[in-house]
Amino acid sequence: MKETLEIILLTLYVNITASIIAMVIGSLFAILLYKYKFPCKSLVLLVNRTLMALPPVVLGLVMFLAFSRSGPLGFLDLLFTVPILIITQICLLIPIITGHVYNYLESNRNLLYSLKLLGCNKFELVLTSILEMRKGLTFIFFIGFSRAVSEVGAVMIVGGNIAGDTRMMTTAISMYISMGERETAIALGVTLLAITFVVQLFLRRLEKEEIHENL
Amino acid sequence: MYKIKKYIVLVVSTSTLILTACGDESVHTLRISTTTSVQNSGLLDYLIEEFESYNFTSANDEEYKIEIDYIANGSGAAIELGKSGDVDLLIVHSEEAELAFMEDGHGVSREQFMYNFFYITGPDTIVDERELCNNLFYSRGDNSGTHVAEKNMWLDLGCKPTGENYKETGKGMLDTLVIANEQNGYTLTDNATWLKNSSSLQYLQKVANGPENRYSVITVNPEKNSKINEVDAILFYNWLISDETGDFIEAYKINGESLFYKL
Numbered sequence: 001m002k003e004t005l006e007i008i009l010l011t012l013y014v015n016i017t018a019s020i021i022a023m024v025i026g027s028l029f030a031i032l033l034y035k036y037k038f039p040c041k042s043l044v045l046l047v048n049r050t051l052m053a054l055p056p057v058v059l060g061l062v063m064f065l066a067f068s069r070s071g072p073l074g075f076l077d078l079l080f081t082v083p084i085l086i087i088t089q090i091c092l093l094i095p096i097i098t099g100h101v102y103n104y105l106e107s108n109r110n111l112l113y114s115l116k117l118l119g120c121n122k123f124e125l126v127l128t129s130i131l132e133m134r135k136g137l138t139f140i141f142f143i144g145f146s147r148a149v150s151e152v153g154a155v156m157i158v159g160g161n162i163a164g165d166t167r168m169m170t171t172a173i174s175m176y177i178s179m180g181e182r183e184t185a186i187a188l189g190v191t192l193l194a195i196t197f198v199v200q201l202f203l204r205r206l207e208k209e210e211i212h213e214n215l
Numbered sequence: 216m217y218k219i220k221k222y223i224v225l226v227v228s229t230s231t232l233i234l235t236a237c238g239d240e241s242v243h244t245l246r247i248s249t250t251t252s253v254q255n256s257g258l259l260d261y262l263i264e265e266f267e268s269y270n271f272t273s274a275n276d277e278e279y280k281i282e283i284d285y286i287a288n289g290s291g292a293a294i295e296l297g298k299s300g301d302v303d304l305l306i307v308h309s310e311e312a313e314l315a316f317m318e319d320g321h322g323v324s325r326e327q328f329m330y331n332f333f334y335i336t337g338p339d340t341i342v343d344e345r346e347l348c349n350n351l352f353y354s355r356g357d358n359s360g361t362h363v364a365e366k367n368m369w370l371d372l373g374c375k376p377t378g379e380n381y382k383e384t385g386k387g388m389l390d391t392l393v394i395a396n397e398q399n400g401y402t403l404t405d406n407a408t409w410l411k412n413s414s415s416l417q418y419l420q421k422v423a424n425g426p427e428n429r430y431s432v433i434t435v436n437p438e439k440n441s442k443i444n445e446v447d448a449i450l451f452y453n454w455l456i457s458d459e460t461g462d463f464i465e466a467y468k469i470n471g472e473s474l475f476y477k478l
Contacts, residue, residue: 178388
């Protein structure tokens with residue numbers, strides 16, 4: 001039971017942290033892409049969209065080769081530790097969040113344009129647009145979190161599924177399946193869904209509360 | 216906004232909880248790369264629990280304990296982790312690859328310390344093992360120790376199933392057994408995975424003993440990088456190959472049968 005709790009806490013810690021950091025970095029990239037025109041912009045967008053389909057196992061392998069003790073970043077000694085799990089998840093999420101936020105900004109061009117016409121300064125513009133677009137942004141955050149929490153290939157390679165250390169819910173599930181402990185695997189799978197449900201519920205409540213405040 | 220504050224508190228408290236779990240000075244960490252069959256049999260957890268209960272004395276007279284972290288892959292991938300110097304010790308069963316590993320200077324000491332038998336499992340009994348060559352056979356196909364043993368088995372038999380009769384799953388032992396069970400095929404399995412799961416593989420039976428399956432322990436060459444824990448790897452190595460540990464290994468049983476025997 002204690003072990004399961006540790007796995008759940010680690011899964012939450014890694015994926016929530018990664019989603020938040022990736023949300024910040026990804027949004028910044030999206031804003032830069034939205035705001036500035038530069039040569040090869042369409043190529044950058046194309047690369048971004050391609051990376052949205054990056055297979056996690058491939059990312060895991062690249063991270064493994066980079067962070068292996070015999071690799072260029074081996075001196076950091078991060079392989080098979082919790083930080084590398086977070087870093088890998090962030091790398092996986094950044095293109096996805098950048099793509100979604102960019103797309104969302106594009107479809108809200110009118111709003112952003114009106115805010116400018118209303119004479120907002122830069123700070124007000126950013127604050128107001130975040131407030132106005134919070135629902136969409138919350139949803140994008142949730143897309144990122146869902147992707148991270150269901151990911152198994154990359155965290156298996158860089159984390160190593162070490163008991164009490166880097167064992168996450170998905171890697172534990174995959175291990176239990178290969179061990180023939182199907183009941184445990186299914187129980188963990190249901191727990192993972194339940195956690196996602198609670199996170200979703202939490203985000204919904206945030207939305208509702210704000211609507212209430214506005215009334 | 217207070218919700219967000221609550222949320223931050225949750226994240227911070229979770230992280231402190233996880234951080235306090237590690238960072239004990241008197242515990243050394245030993246990192247092992249092993250094969251899925253050793254992990255899935257439960258033997259490794261059984262051995263580690265015993266070993267982690269011992270106290271050791273360091274060169275400057277301080278008592279410490281050794282904590283073992285292990286990463287389980289097929290033998291091919293397990294040995295690669297030793298080559299890249301990401302682990303301190305290997306427990307594997309793929310003799311040719313092990314010898315090549317030693318020859319290339321990746322390892323310091325190697326000893327075969329336990330063995331068991333591969334089992335041939337399938338839907339119907341066979342009289343002659345060469346019958347396997349004319350039946351549907353599922354191979355691991357993942358360069359694992361079991362896969363290598365299977366390839367050697369074909370060499371010994373002088374024939375091999377071909378075409379539609381030979382399928383590679385590219386998956387672990389139990390996954391391969393499950394597929395063979397569903398598709399009425401034969402397969403080669405380590406006895407541990409079989410004994411643990413035979414009750415749920417209702418269409419398969421053990422039809423013959425396959426080749427012998429020898430497990431080795433290898434210490435990784437500490438010259439690879441400064442982070443390899445050579446001292447504790449040697450302690451574990453010596454413990455593992457000792458006669459008492461051999462008896463301890465044989466005492467590990469499933470359904471009254473020992474899964475591994477000492478060498």
